[in-house]
Amino acid sequence: MINKNSTTILSVQGLRASINGTEILKGIDLTVKRGEIHAIMGLNGSGKSTFAKVLAGHSAYEVTGGSIQFEGKNLLELPPEERARAGLFLAFQYPIEIPGVANTQFLRLAYNTVQGQRGKAELDPLEFDDFVREKMKLLDMKPDFLDRSVNEGFSGGEKKRNEILQMALLEPKLSILDETDSGLDIDALKIVANGVNQIANPNNAMILVTHYQRLLDYIVPDFVHVMQAGRIVMTGGKELALELETRGYDWISANKQSVAGVIV
Amino acid sequence: MSETTHTNYLECLLKSWSTKPTESLSWLSQLRARAIDRVSTQRLPTKRDEEWRFTDISSLADLPYQPSQPDSNLQVQDIAHLCVKEVKNRLVFVDGHYSSQLSTIIDSAALVIGNLPAFLSTHASILESHLGQYAKFDNNVFTALNTAFLRDGALILIPKHTAIAEPVHLLFIATQNEVTSYPRCLLIGETGSNVTLIEDYVALQQGTYITNSVTEINLAANAHAKHIRIQRESTQAFHLANCAVSLAHASNYQSVSISLGSQISRYNLDVRLTDEAAECTIDGLTLIADRQLADTHTCIDHLKPNGTSRQQHKCIVDDAAHAVFNGKIMVRPHAQHTNSSQSSRNLLLSKTAQVNTKPQLEIFADDVKCAHGATVGQLDQEEIFYLESRGLSEVAARNLLTYAFGAEIISRIPVTSLRQQLEQTVLNQTQSN
Numbered sequence: 001m002i003n004k005n006s007t008t009i010l011s012v013q014g015l016r017a018s019i020n021g022t023e024i025l026k027g028i029d030l031t032v033k034r035g036e037i038h039a040i041m042g043l044n045g046s047g048k049s050t051f052a053k054v055l056a057g058h059s060a061y062e063v064t065g066g067s068i069q070f071e072g073k074n075l076l077e078l079p080p081e082e083r084a085r086a087g088l089f090l091a092f093q094y095p096i097e098i099p100g101v102a103n104t105q106f107l108r109l110a111y112n113t114v115q116g117q118r119g120k121a122e123l124d125p126l127e128f129d130d131f132v133r134e135k136m137k138l139l140d141m142k143p144d145f146l147d148r149s150v151n152e153g154f155s156g157g158e159k160k161r162n163e164i165l166q167m168a169l170l171e172p173k174l175s176i177l178d179e180t181d182s183g184l185d186i187d188a189l190k191i192v193a194n195g196v197n198q199i200a201n202p203n204n205a206m207i208l209v210t211h212y213q214r215l216l217d218y219i220v221p222d223f224v225h226v227m228q229a230g231r232i233v234m235t236g237g238k239e240l241a242l243e244l245e246t247r248g249y250d251w252i253s254a255n256k257q258s259v260a261g262v263i264v
Numbered sequence: 265m266s267e268t269t270h271t272n273y274l275e276c277l278l279k280s281w282s283t284k285p286t287e288s289l290s291w292l293s294q295l296r297a298r299a300i301d302r303v304s305t306q307r308l309p310t311k312r313d314e315e316w317r318f319t320d321i322s323s324l325a326d327l328p329y330q331p332s333q334p335d336s337n338l339q340v341q342d343i344a345h346l347c348v349k350e351v352k353n354r355l356v357f358v359d360g361h362y363s364s365q366l367s368t369i370i371d372s373a374a375l376v377i378g379n380l381p382a383f384l385s386t387h388a389s390i391l392e393s394h395l396g397q398y399a400k401f402d403n404n405v406f407t408a409l410n411t412a413f414l415r416d417g418a419l420i421l422i423p424k425h426t427a428i429a430e431p432v433h434l435l436f437i438a439t440q441n442e443v444t445s446y447p448r449c450l451l452i453g454e455t456g457s458n459v460t461l462i463e464d465y466v467a468l469q470q471g472t473y474i475t476n477s478v479t480e481i482n483l484a485a486n487a488h489a490k491h492i493r494i495q496r497e498s499t500q501a502f503h504l505a506n507c508a509v510s511l512a513h514a515s516n517y518q519s520v521s522i523s524l525g526s527q528i529s530r531y532n533l534d535v536r537l538t539d540e541a542a543e544c545t546i547d548g549l550t551l552i553a554d555r556q557l558a559d560t561h562t563c564i565d566h567l568k569p570n571g572t573s574r575q576q577h578k579c580i581v582d583d584a585a586h587a588v589f590n591g592k593i594m595v596r597p598h599a600q601h602t603n604s605s606q607s608s609r610n611l612l613l614s615k616t617a618q619v620n621t622k623p624q625l626e627i628f629a630d631d632v633k634c635a636h637g638a639t640v641g642q643l644d645q646e647e648i649f650y651l652e653s654r655g656l657s658e659v660a661a662r663n664l665l666t667y668a669f670g671a672e673i674i675s676r677i678p679v680t681s682l683r684q685q686l687e688q689t690v691l692n693q694t695q696s697n
Contacts, residue, residue, distance in 0.1 A: 056653050058649055059649065060645070079652070079658070080652035080653050081653075081661075083653075084654055084655040089653075090653050092650065092653075095650070096646060096647050098647070098665065099668065099675075100667070100668035100669065100670070100672035100673075100674070100675055101664065101667070101671065106664075109660075109664070110654035110656065113654075113656055113660070114654075149672070149675075166654065170654070
């Protein structure tokens with residue numbers, strides 16, 4: 001929800017990044033305030049997933065220009081774990097499988113690490129079990145989920161639910177959901193969207209990175225940004241997503257100039 | 265090392281053979297005599313032998329340790345920490361010698377269990393038809409030596425359609441230095457039987473000694489066995505082991521073997537699927553450091569149609585240690601519709617660590633499904649990033665992933681307390697600061 005008086009969480013200016021010498025991000029500007037939900041849309045290869053990974057601090061990408069301020073801190077100076085502890089969360093497009101580590105072990109380790117850094121009490125296995133089961137209800141997850149190895153043999157929907165469960169546990173200030181809708185059937189999509197909506201509140205913010213509009217039927221964004229060739233080329237309200245759905249991304253290229261009025 | 269020395273080595277070992285026990289039955293004497301005969305025609309393998317090309321055991325030639333003599337004052341409380349709480353039946357061998365005082369046999373009505381010599385008269389024909397029938401010694405000098413010195417050993421016979429709920433624990437404890445012990449096990453699973461066997465090699469203190477063990481397992485039709493093998497010898501010891509498994513129609517063998525100890529260890533596991541629809545699952549974990557060498561050679565031989573085998577072997581190698589894996593899968597001409605998969609994954613934790621891995625598929629049937637793969641490397645950057653993005657430091661992420669790499673194999677051990685104990689061992693050995 002847009003609130004003119006809310007404070008800025010994320011401020012990205014002129015961000016450029018490359019991988020193996022190839023520039024992918026070519027000057028991104030984006031401001032996200034508390035309570036807001038932003039959608040970043042674009043074709044494959046437009047740079048939207050790269051943007052998500054650069055925000056989270058993936059070491060394969062080299063930032064070659066621009067700045068990222070996260071709650072007034074220079075995010076680019078922080079390694080990935082410090083960003084996570086500061087309250088930034090990336091839900092992965094392809095969550096990693098970790099055979100041999102029970103999900104509950106992993107979730108508790110992540111939770112306690114972040115809690116410890118925030119100066120809050122850590123939970124022992126029993127306390128954590130109660131806590132995590134409560135959060136699992138948000139996502140309609142079966143209890144055996146906790147005993148299975150992290151993401152191993154999970155269906156696409158289960159993996160994505162596990163990502164959102166981590167988000168619910170870590171209570172980030174800014175969540176970036178990278179293609180969370182990909183590979184989900186409509187029932188799983190509704191469950192995931194419902195979980196996300198319950199986590200959203202006036203104090204946190206979200207960036208939804210998505211190729212398709214259908215996720216935005218269930219998580220309604222305040223802003224929709226369209227990326228193309230490493231830049232945000234258009235910004236509008238939720239209706240921009242619908243426009244894209246009917247007209248396709250080609251329409252953007254053709255109309256970049258004429259609809260310039262909505263570019264922020 | 266010259267071959268003369270090697271020959272001398274075997275001669276040295278055989279000197280003590282004349283002190284063989286006298287109560288032997290004729291078939292057993294003949295088996296021993298054949299074995300001794302084979303020892304005298306073989307030599308100690310060298311790196312020039314294909315099967316030993318990565319594993320240099322020439323240092324053995326300087327250690328012609330004589331067979332151990334029974335010499336133990338171990339009390340039950342000395343081995344309390346080695347006991348597995350789920351176990352009811354436990355056979356304990358100290359330096360290869362059976363200890364009735366330390367052993368516990370509860371189920372003598374439900375199964376046949378105890379020290380081999382005790383059954384030579386009561387179960388003569390069954391012993392004769394199984395003992396030495398699976399672990400061949402014609403081309404294996406260590407099996408020949410073990411058979412030549414065969415005296416004490418574990419016998420477990422699970423009668424028809426009998427399921428033993430609690431695992432059976434075979435505990436082989438090394439206490440003496442500069443001796444060779446010759447542990448021997450025979451597991452016979454009759455039709456439709458089911459058992460879990462823990463074969464456990466431990467040392468009570470550091471020391472140099474040699475363990476030369478042979479295990480034979482025969483599963484009749486529809487029999488199931490889970491075999492957990494843990495080698496946690498002294499890190500100065502030599503461990504040379506052969507295990508031969510024969511699987512009949514629709515029988516099922518699941519093995520998890522963990523190699524942690526020994527200066528030099530070699531484990532040969534040969535599984536023969538001798539009839540249709542037999543299944544085996546072979547999992548292995550080698551976790552070594554310093555200058556340890558651990559060699560695992562497996563052969564899964566599909567002789568008849570519709571067999572299934574799945575194998576996963578993992579090595580975690582630190583410091584200047586050296587792991588070897590050779591996994592042979594044979595699919596014989598008649599073994600149509602065989603379904604086989606093999607994976608060898610290896611993690612090197614230091615620049616001086618070394619792994620030689622060799623998947624070896626020999627397929628002579630045309631309608632089969634066989635998959636195999638081998639990887640050697642460091643931890644995956646994407647996996648590290650995933651954990652870092654959840655707030656874990658890079659060191660914590662690496663430690664967790666290294667632990668998980670080993671724990672995946674440990675997690676397949678179906679005995680909870682043993683699994684937890686080994687998880688802790690893996691945790692302790694894989695954590696850096």
